[in-house]
Amino acid sequence: MSDREAQQGTGLHRAFAIIRVLAASDGTGMRVTQIARESGLTQATAHRLLQALMAEGVVVQGEGSRLYRLSVEFFALAASAGNPGNLRDLCRPALLRLSASLGDTIFLLVRSGFDAVCLDRSEGPFPIRSFTGDVGGRVALGVGQGSLAILAFLPEAEREEVIRFNLPRLRDFGVFDEVYLRTEIARVRELGYAGRNTGLLPGMAGVAVPVLDRDGRAVAALSVGTIAERLSPERLPTVVELLRRETVAIGPGINPFDVVLRRPAQGLGGINGPTRIETSDSRTGQQGRLPPGAAPRS
Amino acid sequence: MSDREAQQGTGLHRAFAIIRVLAASDGTGMRVTQIARESGLTQATAHRLLQALMAEGVVVQGEGSRLYRLSVEFFALAASAGNPGNLRDLCRPALLRLSASLGDTIFLLVRSGFDAVCLDRSEGPFPIRSFTGDVGGRVALGVGQGSLAILAFLPEAEREEVIRFNLPRLRDFGVFDEVYLRTEIARVRELGYAGRNTGLLPGMAGVAVPVLDRDGRAVAALSVGTIAERLSPERLPTVVELLRRETVAIGPGINPFDVVLRRPAQGLGGINGPTRIETSDSRTGQQGRLPPGAAPRS
DNA sequence: ACATTCATTCCGTATATCGGAATAAGTCAA
DNA sequence: TTGACTTATTCCGATATACGGAATGAATGT
Known part of the structure; x- marks a missing residue:
């Protein structure tokens, strides 16, 4: 429903929402329901995206198809990066x-x-x-x-x-x-x-x-x-x-490069302890972590 | 386009194609054209996806908007994962x-x-x-x-x-x-x-x-x-x-988990990815980059 | 055994994605 | 400076894709 200034309906965004949730977990693995809840997605959507992520090799599920977690390959991908x-x-x-x-x-x-x-x-x-x-x-x-x-x-x-x-x-x-x-x-x-x-x-x-x-x-x-x-x-x-x-x-x-000064961006932010901040920004605002149970707008 | 074994038309797949390309590069950054070429995407598509990835905080561009590279945040995300x-x-x-x-x-x-x-x-x-x-x-x-x-x-x-x-x-x-x-x-x-x-x-x-x-x-x-x-x-x-x-x-x-035996698939980096052998001297450090796409040399 | 939670599949709808082509921005050589 | 060239970005209509409600199927618990 219309452009909310920034995209939050995109599949990519949702996929990364899942990745972020998984990254924040303890690595033991999460079930679809849990993931759906914490990422603010529908179960159906979460499930479909998880399948897609598995096809990409980013996510794997262990033990008779129950728990999802990030793959070692994903780790390796980003490590070399x-x-x-x-x-x-x-x-x-x-x-x-x-x-x-x-x-x-x-x-x-x-x-x-x-x-x-x-x-x-x-x-x-x-x-x-x-x-x-x-x-x-x-x-x-x-x-x-x-x-x-x-x-x-x-x-x-x-x-x-x-x-x-x-x-x-x-x-x-x-x-x-x-x-x-x-x-x-x-x-x-x-x-x-x-x-x-x-x-x-x-x-x-x-x-x-x-x-x-x-x-x-x-x-x-x-x-x-x-x-x-x-x-x-x-x-x-x-x-x-x-x-x-x-x-x-x-x-x-050092190769010339500049770190762009951005808000920690709804991106891959502080999964790490107390570093997490909650400042609603004016423009990119929205989309903090969704309150549990809040449905994403459509 | 339709069947084709696994879906390769999905946006997610294309996005990860870009990420993979960037991960394989030497971290200096790549231009849109290059990325498009190496990932097999249209320029338009590559550009749009790069924008999306930047919004996710996965990709950043340095130096007056020229070169794209994977962000440190992405690294941190996967590292904790x-x-x-x-x-x-x-x-x-x-x-x-x-x-x-x-x-x-x-x-x-x-x-x-x-x-x-x-x-x-x-x-x-x-x-x-x-x-x-x-x-x-x-x-x-x-x-x-x-x-x-x-x-x-x-x-x-x-x-x-x-x-x-x-x-x-x-x-x-x-x-x-x-x-x-x-x-x-x-x-x-x-x-x-x-x-x-x-x-x-x-x-x-x-x-x-x-x-x-x-x-x-x-x-x-x-x-x-x-x-x-x-x-x-x-x-x-x-x-x-x-x-x-x-x-x-x-x-x-060890928490029970099994690594599913899959073909390295279109997955991350895959077979001859960063199988680099370090030939560098530990004092001058540096080195390591194989030309993208080149097989590990004998 | 039944009841409940959870995972997966279906399918019609509509929305987000695609890419060709146009435009803008930048690069280089005289 | 000009002009030719490469590269980056934006437009836009067609349509392929993703969406999510709801149905089905599989586990789990008591």
């Missing part, structure tokens, strides 16, 4: 060198809209827990050292927009007020790295250095995640220096 | 323990159709090259130790089908004839692990132990990739024992 300007390949050697020489876990974070996403990771012998955690994990820009390092080195205009947009989201993490955040950012800009134990995760600490493209804008960050004791005042400068050395080597190799 | 029965989460601790105590790189491979896919990886200080390489990388079942370990412990019927299907593909790697392959498999079954330096990558060696589900079928494998010297006859038994210990601990925790 989300690699803006070959950044991951570019950084891999650096990650390996760093984790080997430091003995800590190294993260590669890239900016994606208002979030930072963990693109790669190389583990050291010291087990840690981080915000982004796994490869593919997301945090709002500003949460955690790596994320903060990126935010601090965005061009001013974008930085402001991100700050404005993210402030409400950040509240859920620390007791951030705007002044505090800006102070942090200022210090990061001055020092050239994001350090200091934020105390967000007890006993954990991190340092991060931004990776700047040829225009001096942050597109990524290398970050060390470790236990607080291992970032003593004596060791810290060494670590920072190592990180910085790698980042400056990486910078020039 | 392709995790059959939580296998990755289940295995992560084991990977960390192993790479920490052995000092070598540990891979988690899962079966996907006629391939093995690298689902996770934990690096040790010893740099290595492997067949699967990156997370998301694929190899035909039978190539490499991990892959071989899985193949060897499939139920007989499936094993036979895989062998039949894969033989031609294997030819490109070693000088495998069927007899040789079957001999290898027999030995793996007898020993309970896949070992021995296959000499496929000079100086490299690996050992792999299958992860069996409660029915005794191989669904995955833990594999060690290292340099040949580090798998001396004295050290090997230790390594195998450590691996085995972890795998038996993992097995029972």
